[in-house]
Amino acid sequence: xxxxxxxxxxxxxxxxxxxxxxxxxxxxxxxxxxxxxxxxxxxxxxxxxxxxxxxxxxxxxxxxxxxxxxxxxxxxxxxxxxxxxxxxxxxxxxxxxxxxxxxxxxxxxxxxxxxxxxxxxxxxxxxxxxxxxxxxxxxxxxxxxxxxxxxxxxxxxxxxxxxxxxxxxxxxxxxxxxxxxxxxxxxxxxxxxx
Numbered sequence: 001x002x003x004x005x006x007x008x009x010x011x012x013x014x015x016x017x018x019x020x021x022x023x024x025x026x027x028x029x030x031x032x033x034x035x036x037x038x039x040x041x042x043x044x045x046x047x048x049x050x051x052x053x054x055x056x057x058x059x060x061x062x063x064x065x066x067x068x069x070x071x072x073x074x075x076x077x078x079x080x081x082x083x084x085x086x087x088x089x090x091x092x093x094x095x096x097x098x099x100x101x102x103x104x105x106x107x108x109x110x111x112x113x114x115x116x117x118x119x120x121x122x123x124x125x126x127x128x129x130x131x132x133x134x135x136x137x138x139x140x141x142x143x144x145x146x147x148x149x150x151x152x153x154x155x156x157x158x159x160x161x162x163x164x165x166x167x168x169x170x171x172x173x174x175x176x177x178x179x180x181x182x183x184x185x186x187x188x189x190x191x192x193x194x
Contacts, residue, residue, distance in 0.1 A: 037114030052184030
């Protein structure tokens with residue numbers, strides 16, 4: 001956790017200096033929720049939002065404490081066990097759309113194992129429409145929230161996250177000035193974390 005805390009302090013300083021346009025917000029207060037996988041409360045106790053123009057990672061409101069968790073509107077029929085949505089892709093979404101929602105397809109955390117993965121919404125819909133399909137394809141990233149944020153959000157494996165969710169083109173896409181199109185990539189690069 002100290003590594004994550006140090007990385008967050010670093011990217012805050014680098015963002016203040018360079019103004020890449022990312023959103024890094026201080027955490028909201030959390031109470032421990034019995035049964036959450038290890039590290040979830042601790043990680044989201046460090047920030048309430050980390051967002052660039054490709055992804056947004058948001059402290060889930062339902063982990064604020066036991067009362068919020070009890071009121072969670074989880075789908076009991078979810079074939080993936082009603083995972084916790086911890087982030088959203090937002091590639092290509094105009095700013096006016098993002099004023100009303102965090103993003104599109106979710107990055108999920110399995111509540112039984114703690115694993116972090118991406119599920120394509122089209123695959124999920126296909127699964128519901130075709131009962132003969134036994135499994136939903138997912139892109140698995142890390143065995144727990146701490147490793148996910150340390151390696152895939154604040155570390156050298158961030159391009160793997162981009163490719164796994166958005167495809168290889170998004171990793172190398174450039175703006176008109178020849179810079180990486182993704183503001184989070186620019187931030188991590190300037191911070192020496194890629």
